[in-house]
Amino acid sequence: MIKRGLFYLLFLMICNSAYSLEIEQSDSLRQLIAIGNADTLSVEENVKLGKFFLSKDVKKSLKYFTNVIYSDSSVEPQYLATAYENIGIIFIKQGEHTKATVMLDSAMKRYEQLGNKIGIASVISNRGNAQFALGNYEKALVYFLESYKMREELDDSIGLAKISNNLGIIYMSQHEDDKALEWYMKGIAILNALGNKGAQVSALNNIGHVFTRKNQYNEAIKYYQQSIMISLSNENPDGAITAYLGLADIYTTKNNLNTALVYFKKAESLLNEIGNIFKLNHMYIIGGSIYEKMENYETAIQYNKKALVSSEELGMKQFQANALVALASCYKKLGKFEEAFKFMEEYSNLNDSMHSDEKVKQIAEMHAKFETENKQKENVILESQLKVKSLELRTNQLLLFGLGGILLFSIILGGLIFRNNKMKLEHRSLQLEQKLLRTQMNPHFIFNALITIESYIYENEPKLAGKYLSDFSRLMRLILDSSVQEFIPLKKELETLRFYLELQKLRMDDNFTYTIDTTLIDDLDEVNIPPMLTQPFIENAIEHGFRGKTTHGHISIDYKLVGENELQITVKDNGTGINHNQQVNTDTNIFHRLSAIQITKERLVVLNKSKHKKVQFHISDLADEGGVGTGTRVVFTVPLGMF
Numbered sequence: 036m037i038k039r040g041l042f043y044l045l046f047l048m049i050c051n052s053a054y055s056l057e058i059e060q061s062d063s064l065r066q067l068i069a070i071g072n073a074d075t076l077s078v079e080e081n082v083k084l085g086k087f088f089l090s091k092d093v094k095k096s097l098k099y100f101t102n103v104i105y106s107d108s109s110v111e112p113q114y115l116a117t118a119y120e121n122i123g124i125i126f127i128k129q130g131e132h133t134k135a136t137v138m139l140d141s142a143m144k145r146y147e148q149l150g151n152k153i154g155i156a157s158v159i160s161n162r163g164n165a166q167f168a169l170g171n172y173e174k175a176l177v178y179f180l181e182s183y184k185m186r187e188e189l190d191d192s193i194g195l196a197k198i199s200n201n202l203g204i205i206y207m208s209q210h211e212d213d214k215a216l217e218w219y220m221k222g223i224a225i226l227n228a229l230g231n232k233g234a235q236v237s238a239l240n241n242i243g244h245v246f247t248r249k250n251q252y253n254e255a256i257k258y259y260q261q262s263i264m265i266s267l268s269n270e271n272p273d274g275a276i277t278a279y280l281g282l283a284d285i286y287t288t289k290n291n292l293n294t295a296l297v298y299f300k301k302a303e304s305l306l307n308e309i310g311n312i313f314k315l316n317h318m319y320i321i322g323g324s325i326y327e328k329m330e331n332y333e334t335a336i337q338y339n340k341k342a343l344v345s346s347e348e349l350g351m352k353q354f355q356a357n358a359l360v361a362l363a364s365c366y367k368k369l370g371k372f373e374e375a376f377k378f379m380e381e382y383s384n385l386n387d388s389m390h391s392d393e394k395v396k397q398i399a400e401m402h403a404k405f406e407t408e409n410k411q412k413e414n415v416i417l418e419s420q421l422k423v424k425s426l427e428l429r430t431n432q433l434l435l436f437g438l439g440g441i442l443l444f445s446i447i448l449g450g451l452i453f454r455n456n457k458m459k460l461e462h463r464s465l466q467l468e469q470k471l472l473r474t475q476m477n478p479h480f481i482f483n484a485l486i487t488i489e490s491y492i493y494e495n496e497p498k499l500a501g502k503y504l505s506d507f508s509r510l511m512r513l514i515l516d517s518s519v520q521e522f523i524p525l526k527k528e529l530e531t532l533r534f535y536l537e538l539q540k541l542r543m544d545d546n547f548t549y550t551i552d553t554t555l556i557d558d559l560d561e562v563n564i565p566p567m568l569t570q571p572f573i574e575n576a577i578e579h580g581f582r583g584k585t586t587h588g589h590i591s592i593d594y595k596l597v598g599e600n601e602l603q604i605t606v607k608d609n610g611t612g613i614n615h616n617q618q619v620n621t622d623t624n625i626f627h628r629l630s631a632i633q634i635t636k637e638r639l640v641v642l643n644k645s646k647h648k649k650v651q652f653h654i655s656d657l658a659d660e661g662g663v664g665t666g667t668r669v670v671f672t673v674p675l676g677m678f
Contacts, residue, residue, distance in 0.1 A: 078103050078114050085121055093125050094348075100125075116145035116154055120161065127165050130352060135165050153194065156185040160198060167205065169493075176205050192229055196222040200238050212245050219245075236262050236274030243281050252285050259285075272305045276314050279305070283321055292329050299325055316345040316354055323361050332365045339365065356385050387497060426454065484538050503541060510534035517566035521642070525594065525602075526559035528566060532592065535570065539577050547581055547588030555595040562594075562602060564673050565642060565650065569606045571635060572654075572669045580610020580667060597672070604671040612656040612664025648674030 076084070076099075085099035103110060103118035123138035139158050146154035163178030179201050186194035199222030206215035219238040226235045239262035246255035259278040266274035279302035286295035299322055306315050319342035326335035339361040346355035359382035366375035433444055484507050491500035513531040517523050529551060536549050556562060573590060581588035586609070593605045635652065643649040650673050657666040 076102075078106055078110050081106075082114055082117055085118065089121060089124065093128060097122060097125050112145045112149055113151070116142045116149065116151070119145065120154070120158055123158075124161055124164070127161065127168055130168065132165055132169055136162075139165070152185065152189055153191060156182045156189065156191065156194060159185070160194075160201065163201065167208070172205055172208055176202070179205060192225050193231075193234070196225045196234060196238075199225065200241060203238070203241055207241070207245060207248075212249060215245055216242060232265050233269035233271055236266050236269075236271055236277075239265070240274065240277045240281060243278065247281065247285055252289065255285060256282065272308065273314065276302045276305050276318070280314070280318055280321055283325065287321070287325050287328060290328070292325060295325050296329075316342055319345065320354065320357055320361070323358070323365075327361065327365055327368075330368075332369050336362060336365045352385060356382055359385065484542055487541055503538070506534050507538060510538060514567070520566060522563040523566045524560050525553070525556070525562040525564055528564060529553065529559065531567065532569070532573075536573070536590075539574075543577060547577065547590065549590040549592070552591070552593045552595075556602075562675065564602065564604075565638075568635070568650075568652075568671055568673075569604060569669070571632075572606050572667075576606075576608035576610050576667065580608050580612070582611075584611065596675075600675050602673045602675055604673065606669040607657075607666060609666040610664075612658065612667055648676075650674070 081099045081102045085096050085103070088096035088099065100118040100122050103114055104122075119138050119142035123135045123142060126132070126135035126138060139162055143155065143158045146158060159178050160182040163175040163182065166172075166175035166178060179198055183195065183198045183202070186198060199218045203215040203218035203222070206212070206218065219242050222238045223235050226232065226238075239258050243255045243258040243262065246252070246258065259281045262278040263275045266272065266278065279298045283295045283299040283302065286292070286298065299318070302314075302318055303322070306318055319338045322338035323335045323342060326332070326338060339358050343355060343358040343362065346352070346358055359378050363375045363378040363382065366372070366378065433447060484503075488500055488504050488507065491497075491503065510531065513527070513534065517527070517531060532551065540547065540549075553559060569592060573592075576588070576590055589609050591605075591607045593603075593607075595603050597603045632654065639650050639652070650671065652669060652671045654667065654669050656664060657668055659665050
């Protein structure tokens with residue numbers, strides 16, 4: 036059977052989105068089609084032809100609707116709104132989702148100016164179609180339900196039936212077939228009440244697909260046959276074509292290839308008459324599948340090549356990918372391995388441009404590893420707590436011994452107290468490590484970085500996506516490695532900071548610059564420091580210090596040796612300063628800044644307890660002569676050889 040899932044559901048959604056906008060082919064319309072020159076037609080005639088060709092030839096449809104937009108400034112807003120909405124539908128079909136959004140927004144603006152609530156509900160529904168095509172099913176569901184509610188208030192029965200069908204498709208995509216059937220039946224009930232059986236065809240075909248997916252073929256066949264009967268009696272060949280292709284798909288799966296071919300030929304005959312390019316594309320792929328199973332590879336190749344060409348014309352890459360795989364399979368079975376390899380290579384290149392499965396997998400693995408590391412640290416903390424409680428219990432038991440064991444008891448108690456304090460210190464250190472790790476691996480920062488990488492994937496920029504994913508992966512590895520070490524080489528610290536700053540620049544659209552100066556240090560591998568001391572303050576500068584500034588932000592990080600025994604680290608930014616932020620920032624922003632300072636103080640307290648030489652740091656506001664804040668300076672003094 037043809038690959039189920041988004042491939043078939045997207046086909047159903049595309050057909051359904053155009054369904055309510057199709058018009059009957061009257062004599063006057065035939066005359067307009069015969070004229071064919073959009074430049075000599077009125078605005079109304081261009082709209083009619085644009086709607087007619089919407090499901091048949093998107094290039095012609097786009098030409099007519101574009102002509103409406105650019106005709107002149109006196110075009111009625113209703114026609115402009117209709118043109119913008121239909122161009123948006125065309126872009127949804129072609130996978131141009133950004134352009135579709137712009138067109139639908141333009142249509143919405145004009146419908147709102149007109150107070151046309153039916154038009155507004157229609158645009159909201161098509162926004163749902165756009166989100167569905169992107170795979171954002173939850174957003175699509177929100178739009179469809181909003182449109183459904185509006186149509187209920189407007190008593191728009193036809194609109195309710197259409198949205199019921201779309202909601203059924205949404206639930207099909209989530210494999211919630213029972214809910215899908217419920218919505219389809221609700222749509223059919225509305226149309227029954229209106230006495231409009233002809234409009235039930237789309238829902239009947241969708242129900243047939245649900246039962247096909249559940250392998251309940253007899254039920255599916257029953258609904259497809261019902262759809263054919265209604266379609267032919269109402270002169271609606273589109274509905275019959277979909278049902279014929281559904282039946283051909285079922286019988287291909289059941290290896291009843293002769294019956295499959297009969298239904299396929301019926302669909303092909305009708306399609307050659309009406310020329311619906313989207314259904315032609317679907318038909319070509321099913322035909323290729325049937326003939327390949329019949330081992331008539333040459334004919335299968337012909338159909339798959341037609342599918343490839345039409346998919347390219349429509350800009351529908353998923354359909355194009357299916358055709359390439361089918362062609363590679365046929366040529367392989369013919370022993371024409373060079374041709375098979377060529378199509379498989381084309382498929383691989385196309386698949387790389389559409390998806391980045393390996394990169395997505397890396398992100399998932401990286402996230403899983405992060406969660407695992409966190410769990411391990413939490414387990415260590417829990418074990419420490421259990422040990423502390425166990426030691427406290429033993430201490431209480433020792434208190435019960437008599438006076439004769441006072442001396443021995445005192446020695447043992449002293450040892451236990453020392454050990455207990457040591458474990459508490461270790462426990463506190465682990466807690467601070469955990470807090471520091473959460474600060475360094477801020478979920479907001481991780482989420483935004485992944486969203487940015489995802490946008491490069493969707494915008495077909497695999498090299499940029501790969502570069503930033505590689506940088507992000509390396510940063511996560513460096514942070515996780517460093518978080519379990521008390522000291523790391525300065526060279527490794529600098530590598531981590533650069534990855535972090537570059538990803539922050541990407542996330543913040545390059546609204547700041549930075550410099551790192553280590554020119555006064557000869558050997559970076561010989562200098563060891565606590566990891567990521569400066570990161571919380573760098574993050575505060577980026578997230579809060581530069582907020583509201585009209586000038587470009589800058590962060591300088593300088594490392595220099597003071598004398599022979601100390602390393603001085605200075606972090607300086609040109610933000611608004613700590614005092615200014617405490618006055619104007621929200622409570623949440625102040626909390627983040629104070630949290631970074633507190634975590635650093637507590638961390639240094641634990642670190643300095645076991646060392647003779649102490650790490651110190653100082654924070655100061657920078658201001659000009661007028662007292663206006665010009666930034667923040669943080670200075671760390673790290674004794675060398677303290678470990």
